[in-house]
Amino acid sequence: MKKLKYIFCDLDGTLLNDDKVISPEQVSYIRELKKRKGVRFGFASGRTLNSLIPLAKEMEILDVCDVIVANNGVDVYDVARNETEQNHLIPVTTVQKIVHMMESYKDILNVIVHSRNELYGMEKTRRIDRVLRINHYDQSQYHSIYDGGYDSVARVSLLFEEERYPEVRAVVEATEFPDGVQAFQSDVDIYDLVREGVSKARGIERYVSRQGDTLEQVIAFGDSGNDRRMLEEAGVSVAMKNGIKEIRDIADYTTSRTNNENGIKEFLITVEDWF
Numbered sequence: 001m002k003k004l005k006y007i008f009c010d011l012d013g014t015l016l017n018d019d020k021v022i023s024p025e026q027v028s029y030i031r032e033l034k035k036r037k038g039v040r041f042g043f044a045s046g047r048t049l050n051s052l053i054p055l056a057k058e059m060e061i062l063d064v065c066d067v068i069v070a071n072n073g074v075d076v077y078d079v080a081r082n083e084t085e086q087n088h089l090i091p092v093t094t095v096q097k098i099v100h101m102m103e104s105y106k107d108i109l110n111v112i113v114h115s116r117n118e119l120y121g122m123e124k125t126r127r128i129d130r131v132l133r134i135n136h137y138d139q140s141q142y143h144s145i146y147d148g149g150y151d152s153v154a155r156v157s158l159l160f161e162e163e164r165y166p167e168v169r170a171v172v173e174a175t176e177f178p179d180g181v182q183a184f185q186s187d188v189d190i191y192d193l194v195r196e197g198v199s200k201a202r203g204i205e206r207y208v209s210r211q212g213d214t215l216e217q218v219i220a221f222g223d224s225g226n227d228r229r230m231l232e233e234a235g236v237s238v239a240m241k242n243g244i245k246e247i248r249d250i251a252d253y254t255t256s257r258t259n260n261e262n263g264i265k266e267f268l269i270t271v272e273d274w275f
Contacts, residue, residue: 004039004235004274005217008069008204009264011045011052012187013223014240017260020134022059029265031064037275042067042207044200046186046226048154049075049084050117051135071114071154072186072194072226073203085206088195090153094178098156098193099145101175108167109160115150117141127159155198158183158191165189186226199229219274221255221264223247236274238267 007030009015015022030041041064043052049070056062068077076085095113099122102111106122112131113120119135120143121128132142143149160168165188172183172191186192200222205215220227220234223243231237231251239251242258255263 001274002216002235004219005213006204006208006219007039007041007268008044008200008218008220008230008234009042010200010222010224010227010230011043011047011055013242013259014221014227015043015259015264022061023262024060026262026265027059027061027064029268030061033268033272033275034064037272039275040066040211042069042204044069044073044204044220044222044227044230046072046155046190046192048114048117048135049077050137053077054136067207069200069203069207072192073198073200074154074194076203076206078207086152086154087202087206088198090156090181090193090195092151092153094181095150095153095156097178098181101177102158105168105171108164109158109171111145112157112159113145113150113153114155114157115153118143118150120145120147120150122146131159154194156193157186158193160189162189184225184228187224192226200227201229201233204230205233219271221267222251223259236271238264 034041045052052068052070056065065079074088099111111122118141119137122145180196181193182196183191183193215233216235218234219236220230221238222231223240227247237251238253239248240259240263241255248254255267257263257266
């Protein structure tokens with residue numbers, strides 16, 4: 001195995017604990033590991049870049065980050081260069097088709113469109129308010145999906161209550177989405193729709209290839225469906241103990257501790273000679 005040079009972590013359910021906080025112990029350990037081993041560190045998240053940079057500053061980890069892969073791989077932000085590369089946006093006409101297709105299921109799900117630094121939804125709900133807070137948006141950045149006005153769409157999300165998951169899953173599996181669009185479950189109550197070819201793996205690959213390296217030199221941590229491609233293609237893949245079974249089954253390793261127990265730090269301590 002080649003020496004590892006990169007650590008990429010999903011956030012929700014992985015680096016973040018259930019209180020949506022990165023523990024100071026993990027931040028300190030990663031900072032110290034970088035100094036000793038020269039390893040590069042990055043987030044790979046389904047969240048928007050607009051939300052991840054303030055989060056990293058708040059958690060005092062932005063100085064530790066070399067790269068942030070956001071929107072499930074659509075955005076790749078090189079922290080040192082302060083440059084963002086954006087790829088594979090969904091055409092507006094395709095978004096309109098998706099909204100029309102989901103109209104019949106408004107009783108069990110809500111469609112939201114992520115466009116630039118704006119959010120467009122079918123219905124304004126408390127769940128939408130939570131999404132606004134997570135993404136560091138204010139109320140003025142929310143609009144009705146029926147008003148149009150969106151462009152540069154990174155992804156479309158289907159939000160639902162967790163207890164409606166079986167119904168929503170059946171809808172997603174039975175729906176023939178427009179050509180060029182793929183759907184995957186990114187959380188217990190979210191399906192994300194993105195362009196085919198978009199994944200955290202492709203975003204990470206774009207960054208490491210610019211450094212003259214390959215995915216073989218990456219160790220990746222994740223817990224949910226939108227981490228699958230990243231874990232399948234990384235040189236070393238690690239599922240969180242609290243991760244879904246599908247992810248634990250395909251990963252090379254599983255942490256002995258959960259996201260609430262500094263699972264990433266505790267795993268990395270045991271494999272430092274891999275770097």
